[in-house]
Each structure stands twice: as C-alpha cells, then as structure tokens.
Amino acid sequence: MQQFSAWVESTRLSQALFDTTWLWPACESLHFVGLCMLIGGAGLLDLRLIGLFRGLSIRDVKALMPWAIAGFVINAVTGLLFLIMQPHLYLGSAVWWSKVAFLAVAATNALFFESRLAVPALALAPDADTPRPLKIVGAVSLFSWFAALYCGRMLPYLGTGN
Amino acid sequence: MAFFRSLQDSAFTDWFLGSSSIWTYPTVLTLHTVGMAILVGASFVVNLRILQVGSAVPPHRLRPLYRFVWIGFAVNLLSGVVLFVTQAADRVADPVFGVKMASIALALGFGLWVKRRAIDPPDAPHMTDARSRALAAAALGLWTVAIVAGRLMAYLKA
Amino acid sequence: MEELMIRCRHLALVLAAAVVASIPLAAHHSFAMFDMDKDVTYKGMVTEWKWQNPHVHFTVLVKHGPGVDLQTVGTWDVEGGSVNIMARQGWTRASYKAGDPIVLVGHPMKDGSKGISLFYAIRPDGTRLYHDIARPKDDVKKGDGK
Numbered sequence: 001m002q003q004f005s006a007w008v009e010s011t012r013l014s015q016a017l018f019d020t021t022w023l024w025p026a027c028e029s030l031h032f033v034g035l036c037m038l039i040g041g042a043g044l045l046d047l048r049l050i051g052l053f054r055g056l057s058i059r060d061v062k063a064l065m066p067w068a069i070a071g072f073v074i075n076a077v078t079g080l081l082f083l084i085m086q087p088h089l090y091l092g093s094a095v096w097w098s099k100v101a102f103l104a105v106a107a108t109n110a111l112f113f114e115s116r117l118a119v120p121a122l123a124l125a126p127d128a129d130t131p132r133p134l135k136i137v138g139a140v141s142l143f144s145w146f147a148a149l150y151c152g153r154m155l156p157y158l159g160t161g162n
Numbered sequence: 163m164a165f166f167r168s169l170q171d172s173a174f175t176d177w178f179l180g181s182s183s184i185w186t187y188p189t190v191l192t193l194h195t196v197g198m199a200i201l202v203g204a205s206f207v208v209n210l211r212i213l214q215v216g217s218a219v220p221p222h223r224l225r226p227l228y229r230f231v232w233i234g235f236a237v238n239l240l241s242g243v244v245l246f247v248t249q250a251a252d253r254v255a256d257p258v259f260g261v262k263m264a265s266i267a268l269a270l271g272f273g274l275w276v277k278r279r280a281i282d283p284p285d286a287p288h289m290t291d292a293r294s295r296a297l298a299a300a301a302l303g304l305w306t307v308a309i310v311a312g313r314l315m316a317y318l319k320a
Numbered sequence: 321m322e323e324l325m326i327r328c329r330h331l332a333l334v335l336a337a338a339v340v341a342s343i344p345l346a347a348h349h350s351f352a353m354f355d356m357d358k359d360v361t362y363k364g365m366v367t368e369w370k371w372q373n374p375h376v377h378f379t380v381l382v383k384h385g386p387g388v389d390l391q392t393v394g395t396w397d398v399e400g401g402s403v404n405i406m407a408r409q410g411w412t413r414a415s416y417k418a419g420d421p422i423v424l425v426g427h428p429m430k431d432g433s434k435g436i437s438l439f440y441a442i443r444p445d446g447t448r449l450y451h452d453i454a455r456p457k458d459d460v461k462k463g464d465g466k
Contacts, residue, residue, distance in 0.1 A: 006457065009356075021353065025313060025314065025317055028313050029309060029310045029313045029314075032195075032198070032309045032312075032313065033306055033309055035199055036198065036199055036202035036203050036206055036305070036309070037203075037206055038203075039199040039200070039203040040199075040203030040204060040205075040206035040207045041203075041206070041207060041210075043200075043204075043207075044207050044227070052226070053223070053226060053227075055220075055223045056219060056223050057218075059218075060216055060218045060219045061216070061219070063215065063216035063217075063218065063219070064207060064210060064211075064215060067206075067210060067215065088454060092453065146196065146199075149192075149195060149196065149199060150192060150196075153191065153192040153195045154184065154188055154192055156188075156374065156401070156402050156405065157184055157187070157188035157191075157373075157402050157404040157405065158184060158188070158404070159404070159405055159408060159453075175372075176372075179372035179373045179403070180371045180372050180373075180403060180413055181373075181403065182403050182404050182407035183404075184404060187374070187403075188373070188402075316374070
C-alpha cells in the first residue's frame with residue numbers, strides 16, 4: 001500500500017493538484033456542504049421510512065432525493081481528489097477503510113430499497129405507519145451515513161494506520 | 163481581552179487540548195460536525211421546500227423538522243463553546259470567526275422568519291410567497307458561508 | 321420590505337466574498353506549502369513547545385556555527401500531527417520543553433519561509449520519534465522507530 005501511495009503521489013496529476021494551494025481547503029468545505037445536503041435529504045426520507053413524519057407521503061419526500069444524490073456526488077468527487085492528492089493518509093488506514101465500508105453499506109442499502117421496496121413504499125398512504133422492512137432500511141441508512149461521518153472526522157485522531 | 167486570554171491559557175485548555183484521549187478534543191470536534199449535519203441538513207430540507215422543491219409536500223407538515231434544527235443547534239452551541247474557550251483570545255480577534263458567527267445568526271434568524279411566514283400556519287399555501295423564497299435562498303447561502311468560514315478558521319490558526 | 325430582502329441578499333454575497341478573499345491569508349500554513357520531497361536535518365534548541373490538538377507545534381532556533389548547514393539557520397515553526405497520533409508514535413507532553421536541544425528531520429516550506437513539517441525527531445540515544453506511521457522510503461535500519 002505504501003508503495004502504491006508513493007507512486008500516486010509521484011504522478012504529475014497528484015502533485016499539480018496538491019500544489020494548487022487553495023484546492024485542498026476548498027475540497028474540505030465542499031465535502032462538508034455535500035454531507036449536509038446528503039444527510040438532510042436522505043435523512044428526511046430515512047426518518048419517514050422509520051415511521052416518523054407521518055402525514056408526509058414517501059412519494060413526496062422522495063422529490064428531495066436528487067439533492068441528496070447531488071450531495072453524495074459532491075462528496076464522491078472531493079473524496080476522490082483527496083485520495084489522489086494524499087493517498088498515504090487513507091490507503092493504510094483502518095479507520096478510512098471502515099468509512100468506505102459504511103459508505104458501501106449505505107449505498108447498497110439505498111439501491112436495495114430502490115429496486116425491491118420502493119414500489120410498495122410509494123403506494124403507502126401519507127399517514128400510514130411503515131412495515132418493518134422499511135423501518136430497517138431507514139435505520140441502517142441513517143446509522144451508516146453517520147458512522148461514515150464519524151470515521152471521516154476522527155481520522156486525524158484515531159490514526160492513519162492500523 | 164484579558165478575560166479571553168485567561169480562558170485560552172487556562173488549565174482546562176491545557177488539559178483539553180493536550181489530552182491524547184479520543185474522548186476530549188476529537189470527540190467534541192466530531193460532535194460539532196454531527197450537529198452541523200443535523201442543523202444544516204434540516205435547514206437545507208426546509209429551505210428547499212420553500213423554494214418549491216417537492217412542492218407536493220404541504221409546508222405545514224415540515225414543522226417537526228425544526229426539532230432537528232434546534233437539536234443540531236444545541237449540540238453545536240455546547241461543543242462550540244468548549245472549542246471557543248480553548249482558543250478564545252485568538253478567535254475573538256479573528257474576522258473569519260466573526261463572519262461565521264454572523265452568518266449563523268442571520269441564517270437562523272431567516273429560518274425562524276420563514277417558519278413563521280410559510281410553515282407555522284396550518285393552512286400555509288403550497289405555493290410559497292416571494293419574500294419567503296428570498297429568505298430561504300439567502301439562508302442557504304448563509305449556511306454555506308458559515309461552513310466555509312468554519313473550515314478556513316482551521317487554516318488561520320497556525 | 322422588498323428592499324430589505326435585496327439588502328439581505330447583498331449582505332450574504334458580501335460575507336461570501338469576505339470568506340473567499342481570506343483564502344490567500346489562510347494559505348500560510350496550509351499543508352500544501354511544504355516541500356514533502358525534501359528531508360532536511362535541523363539541529364537546534366526548542367524555544368516554544370505547544371503540546372495541543374489539533375496540531376502539535378514547536379519553535380526551533382538553529383544558530384550559526386561550524387558545520388551548521390546555512391539553509392537551516394533561523395527560527396523555525398515546526399508543525400506536527402494531532403496529539404493522539406503523535407502519542408501513538410511515542411511522543412508525550414514531556415518529550416521536549418523550551419530550552420531543550422533537539423535534532424529533527426522535516427520538510428521545509430517551498431517558498432523559503434521558516435516553516436517545517438515534522439517527519440521525525442532523533443533522540444540522544446539515536447532512536448527516532450516519528451510524527452506518524454510514515455517511514456523513510458530507503459530506510460534500511462530497522463527497529464529505530466518506537
């Protein structure tokens with residue numbers, strides 16, 4: 001891993017990006033904005049899936065999803081930039097890989113919802129309580145996004161190694 | 163100024179910033195990020211609706227979302243005060259910190275204004291009025307400024 | 321009232337501009353400014369020691385003298401990592417204090433200003449105190465970093 005990181009950091013792309021002084025802080029700011037968009041949009045849907053906010057139909061809440069996805073895309077792009085600029089901070093870190101795992105769980109969970117549970121969910125009445133599978137999907141989603149946030153923010157303190 | 167200097171140079175600061183436990187500085191910092199996600203996330207959703215995204219949602223039904231605005235704000239006020247105490251003298255003299263505080267105050271103020279106009283009334287119309295939309299747009303911009311200012315503070319510290 | 325709205329939006333823009341304008345100021349100690357490819361050895365004395373999160377900081381004074389590399393002379397602002405990460409590498413609050421001699425290897429600022437990104441310190445017994453898990457690429461000696 002250390003060799004791969006060293007190789008990436010020796011590339012012209014990596015150096016040109018990292019030498020652009022304002023880029024790293026700008027990516028950090030965008031990464032925070034993106035996570036607020038993501039947790040705001042996906043969070044409301046997740047809370048509705050759990051059974052809160054009854055009176056809002058799932059169909060109506062899903063109208064916000066493009067914005068949550070936009071937040072996710074912003075974070076995927078800025079995340080990739082961090083990785084290209086300073087891979088050694090991440091690739092050898094158990095904390096970072098944990099973050100990736102939580103993100104993978106969140107994404108898989110969302111895709112599972114979309115492909116298997118969305119149709120009956122959309123048919124629910126606005127006031128209806130949600131069946132257990134939806135509650136689980138919502139809870140897993142919320143937990144995973146916040147767990148990813150925790151891992152990311154704690155990285156400079158929990159360690160860049162094992 | 164001497165008061166802020168005494169906070170920054172206090173035994174508490176020395177212990178809090180010098181502790182190698184993850185439960186002190188790292189945890190408070192992470193709580194601040196969690197609070198931001200909840201506070202700005204909830205504000206983001208409300209402001210989006212005011213700007214007519216998800217216009218099928220009756221605005222009044224989003225009133226419970228403000229519970230999360232207050233929870234996020236409370237978490238960040240508490241964690242923020244702790245962090246502030248440990249850098250009090252530096253922050254008080256820092257214009258970027260001033261921008262952050264002003265942006266948050268304005269964003270919250272606009273959020274409350276929007277709440278009263280377009281969310282609180284049980285018969286709040288689906289089509290929000292122009293003033294509410296202007297307030298919501300401004301609030302979104304202000305939250306962004308607050309986040310950017312918060313990040314830049316870390317770079318001015320050294 | 322509409323005028324107030326327009327003024328508020330202007331205020332938001334002004335605040336945004338103020339933040340953006342402060343970015344050049346903010347660049348002073350950004351990580352990107354260190355020449356991470358250069359490992360330079362500095363031998364001097366600690367003049368200020370700050371064992372605190374989010375970054376351990378200390379100032380090192382390198383005096384002129386016989387055999388002293390001229391490029392290392394001066395008062396340097398050395399930046400380390402978080403207290404948590406450095407503690408894991410063996411650093412403690414008591415590792416150094418103002419007045420202690422120190423030998424360290426670090427990466428200086430690209431623009432020549434007196435800042436160093438800490439790589440490792442060398443203790444009197446020859447063992448190394450690394451800032452984090454990174455080790456020299458061509459390091460053949462084993463067992464030095466505790």
